[in-house]
Amino acid sequence: MGFWGRVQREVRFVRALLRTLNRLKGIEGSSTQLVCDDIEAAVDKWPQRPAIEFEGKTLTYSQLDAMANRYAHWATGRGIKRGDTVALFMPNRLEYVAVWYGLAKVGVATALINNNLTGAALCHCLKISGAAHLVADAETAPAFEAVRNDLGRSMMEWIVGGSAARADRDLDRTLKGVSSLRPTRETARYGVTAKDTALYIYTSGTTGLPKAARIPHTRAQTYMRGFAASTEAKPDDKIYIVLPLYHATGGLCAVGTALLNGGQIVLKRKFSASQFWDDIASHGCTMFVYIGELCRYLVNQPEHATDRTAVKLAFGNGLRPDVWEKMLQRFRIGRILEFYGSTEGNVSILNFDGKLGAIGRIPKFLAGRFNVKLVRFDVETEEPIRNAQGFCIPAPVGEIGEAIGEIKSDDPRSNFTGYADKSATEKKILRDVFTRGDAWFRTGDLLKQDSEGYFYFVDRVGDTFRWKGENVSTGEVAEVLGQVPGVTEVNVYGVEVPGAEGRAGMAGLLTEEGFDIAAVAKAVNEGLPAYARPVFIRLQKAFETTGTFKYRKMDLVEQGFDPDKVDGEPLFVRTAEGAYDPLTAETRARILAGDWRF
Secondary structure, eight states, X not given: OOHHHHHHHHHHHHHHHHHHHHHTTTOOTTOSOOHHHHHHHHHHHSTXXXXXXXXXXXXXXXXXXXXXXXXXXXXXXXXXXXXXXXXXXXXXXXXXXXXXXXXXXXXXXXXXXXXXXXXXXXXXXXXXXXXXXXXXXXXXXXXXXXXXXXXXXXXXXXXXXXXXSSGGGBHHHHHTTSOOSOOOXXXXXXXXXXXXXXXXXXXXXXXXXXXXXXXXXXXXXXXXXXXXXXXXXXXXXXXXXXXXXXXXXXXXXXXXXXXTTTOEEEEOSSOOTTTHHHHHHHHTOOEEXXXXXXXXXXXXXXXXXXXXXXXXXXXXXXXXXXXXXXXXXXXXXXXXXXXXXXXXXXXXXXXXXXXXXXXXXXXXXXXXXXXXXXXXXXXXXXEEOBOXXXXXXXXXXXXXXXXXXXXXXXXXXXXXXXXXXXXXXXXXXXXXXXXXXXEEEEEEEEEEEXXXXXXXXXXXXXXXXXXXXXXXXXXXXXHHHTTSTTEEEEEEEEXXXXXXXXXXXXXXXXXXXXXXXXXXXXHHHHHSOGGGSOSEEXXXXXXXXXXXXXXXXXXXXXXXXXGGGTTTOOEEEEOTTSOEEEOOHHHHHXXXXXXXXX
């Protein structure tokens, strides 16, 4: 890039940053301006514009507000008071946003429960929510009934969608007699400020039970206003949302992009790769929000007439470079806005430039204005490395380090509000990092930064593992395997091999016609260093994912390379010659006996 090219890039970055920061002005913990006030302001500005379309039904902004007002008055009528929590356990529905928006109007927090949960995980999430009331629908009510007696306390269930077994639990019927007028702000939420809890959003729980991240109004406002600005959405934009509304990316970032700009949400109950572009075309959507693996599903679909649409922006996180390029070329998307952040974290960066593969950028001349640092990291102990004085060591340009964010309690953008569980909150805080007494949030993510300030995602802490004395990045391995013809999805993890140090790489693959295991050997031999080449390959029937398309690995790690535990799925082991041979019980016995050279 030449001199003037660099100047133009910096100008674009500064403009985008200033636009976003300007939209975030006024977000203060002591403020009485809440997230519901932000939405009410949009309602007053665009009352008759369509706000949400779902399965053939559309709510205007004023109708959305009226629905939310009924939920607000219902709550106060039931004695649900400021500071209480209501659990919301539903799939994407027309009423979803209205429920938490309405409850926020009367100072009540909403716990957004993953609608796919059942059994112990569901019971756990309901317990830690502290909610005495639950709003569900016909799809989720049976899962709640199955765990009701295990909660250890009473929880009243309310059903939307007109399918309640008992009339007195039919929330639609109850709401008909409730006022649709706005609750008076001064009385309905007197004493509530933006530092109070608006929502609880749960971590995905890929490696254990979910944690409830506390989302104060300040954080909800930051998500919604921030993306309303950074996407540059306009009132005539339609944002296609297939991600679950119980998660921050779909439920706050995308919702804010539409509603705070007078735009329209086109909401789907769930993601369908085969219907995605047909929906985009038929509804005239101009933007959509993604999670990286969603995009991989899209590029693996057969080509279709509706592939090339008028989508001007796709925004989200987790998009791998190989898929990124295919998305731009095949679907002719105007621009991709990749960002980095987490539900509960205080680290947030955006790739305003569209640099392929980068998750964001902080130019050198603005580094002091951001709270983000990378520190050297020990993969074996899964802790940052400290020097002789006990302080963490910044990772130099090009070196992988854990991303951490300085906690500034007086700044809502860099504060860490934690989880419902105080002990879980403390585990995420790193103290005495660069000076005595400072505190930083641990993202649990390994990143690297180049000389131009671009950040690149490398791996999750715990996913990176050591083998043959080297650190293996699951992301790097997955990227190479994803290029193999016939491979549609890749899940890489490390497994223990008795008598060997570290963990051996193992890759679960989903494949289609045209797959050849020999092509896997060729790809890893040419594209990966020796220590990073997977020792084991498993051809899986399906991948188990979270509601946000993150792969679950815990069970796979436990099953390892034991043919008796993989449900008949083919296993392969790498030979000394660099090929992959079928792994049998006899082969496994040789490995366990130390009689196998990798």
